Amino acid sequence: MLSLFNRFPQYWMDGAVRSLNGLRQGLTEPFPYHEDPPTVTPYTVIAEEGKMRLRYYQAATSTPVGSVLIVYALIKRPFILDLVPGKSVVQSLVNQGFHVYLTDWIPPTRADTWRGFDAYVNGDLANAVQRVQEHAGIEQVSLLGYCFGALLASLYTALHPHTVENLVTLTIPFDFSTQEIPLFSILNKLPPATLDLIRSTHGNCPGWLVKAAFTAMSPVHHGIDKYMGLYRNAEKEGYAEFFDLFERWMNSDVPLAGQLFREVTHDVFQQNLLQQNQLQVGNTMVDMRQITCPVFSIIGEHDDVVHPHSSQSFTECVGSADTATVTFPAGHVGVVVGAAAHKKLWPEVGAWLRHRTLPAMRRHGAWSSDHHSH
């Protein structure tokens, strides 16, 4: 116990160095994404257009069961989905026989402040889906979105339903009619003029501002408790290495394009236009009832970033007859890196997708007698 007083300052200083390094990365243009840690699962970049690099992870089985496009969030870097062996969403899906594609978003620069939902959804994400269709030889793509990526994936599916075979949403921030996260009370008080001021002053919403908001959500945890946890679990095998990688991800905040920041905070968060089917993307009003493919919504029961109530009504608002909602006992990040999630949740996700995915060879051949109809 006395060694705590010796180790805590060291842990805290290491954390301060990580934070400063994250600040440096966030202020660097272009963002130095080559400084990401090495991935667990090997991949190749099959396309790079707009603000998106499309990664391809080959299925590990000799008879692949399908293809999945993971739509990652526009906040922080995507290596949280492939952090360590045994706690990697990408690895789990690849080992279950899926060809996995991942949107590796290129952080915006000052020249990209104009980018909003239209550019990311109808531009970059549409291009990603098209590349997957060409690469995998399929007409419809299964999408899996995480957090903000789930929001993008659901917008895309509502606008282009004919290209999506299945939609899996992980902790989707959908309904902001009741704002249970205490910090969001402050966000709700920011007038449009202040939101515009962020854009006019910085162009994009800077990475340090995003990090400050996340830190303010749990200042005691980020300032003290996580280091106490490191001390208490110092003897646990692999804990320190995992902690280091996880903290690198926590400090990998990237800027959010100015127009997108305005649309997310004012239209989605403050006005709750998405849940009311009144959000306009490009020239089209987004209607969630246009989502008619099978939908699987995963909610983190102890999520303190996207409150469970925010995700619960999503499957009720879509037009699909085949929907499922799972509330898993984990937090916002626990659903992707938790040991329990990889033991119980991700095999279930793989099974759900497998039963609703037509392999490419069957898609382009004659319909077989066991064809699934949605």
Added chain:
Amino acid sequence: MATPAKHAMADVMTMWTATFLEVPTVTTQWSWGMGQQRDVEAAMWKGYDAWVRVAKTAIDRVYENPVFGDVAAVALDRTLRWQQWQQTIASTIVATIVPLTGLPTAAMVDAVHAEVQSLHARLSEQTTQLQALRAERHIESVEQMRTQDRPRLAAVRTLQTPAIAAARNEHQTGAMS
């Protein structure tokens, strides 16, 4: 079902009893040889965990206070306006001085960066085309060589075979002797 307020009160009680009751008790027992160090540590961590929950709850209550929200929103607005004013002053001074020093502005650097990216993309595209052309030419030349050289190679093979056989025989004869 317990309300958040009841949870908070329970955590405060846990923190108080752990700090002022349990820790002194187990520490005294341990110092007299009647307890173990791990009991002391367990009591201290119990108090610490309760303190963390109490602190989090207190901070959440502050966030939910409308007065705090108003103050934070105004503070952010003022900070941003001050940053904007700073940037305007700085860019005005820089715009005046930069032509004298010959240093580039951010806009100039951005423009050069965009041009370099464009050149890089064009170079990659042309490299890919060149590699494709080279591959095509290599295949053509291999095919041409096979077609033209086939009779000559066959002739060489025919000529060599008796010579090689003769050399082999000579070698074997020499080895036996």
